[in-house]
Amino acid sequence: MPRVQPSSKIKTPMTGDTAAEAAKLQWDTSCSELAEYVEAKHIGRLDHIESNLGYLGDPVKHDSKDEEALRAITRKLIISTRREEAA
Numbered sequence: 001m002p003r004v005q006p007s008s009k010i011k012t013p014m015t016g017d018t019a020a021e022a023a024k025l026q027w028d029t030s031c032s033e034l035a036e037y038v039e040a041k042h043i044g045r046l047d048h049i050e051s052n053l054g055y056l057g058d059p060v061k062h063d064s065k066d067e068e069a070l071r072a073i074t075r076k077l078i079i080s081t082r083r084e085e086a087a
Contacts, residue, residue, distance in 0.1 A: 035081040046078050 039046050056074060058067045 031077055032080055032084070035077055036084060039081060039085065046081060049074070050078050 035046065053071045053074060056067070056071050058065045058070045
């Protein structure tokens with residue numbers, strides 16, 4: 001009996017929810033890595049961004065505009081980046 005190679009295994013397609021979750025995880029990871037890179041190259045940049053969050057705005061032009069949610073996400077990103085730097 002021939003051995004089954006890993007590449008020939010049947011892969012189930014992602015559902016819409018799973019694909020969206022995977023895309024969000026990739027986006028979160030990319031943003032986190034970018035923030036770590038920027039802080040490593042420009043020490044204090046996260047402090048500067050954090051102190052100016054009041055100027056951060058949501059550019060959308062429809063009812064889903066939520067500037068405070070955007071600021072909250074940015075705060076979480078900064079906290080997460082600092083936590084990673086400390087580890």
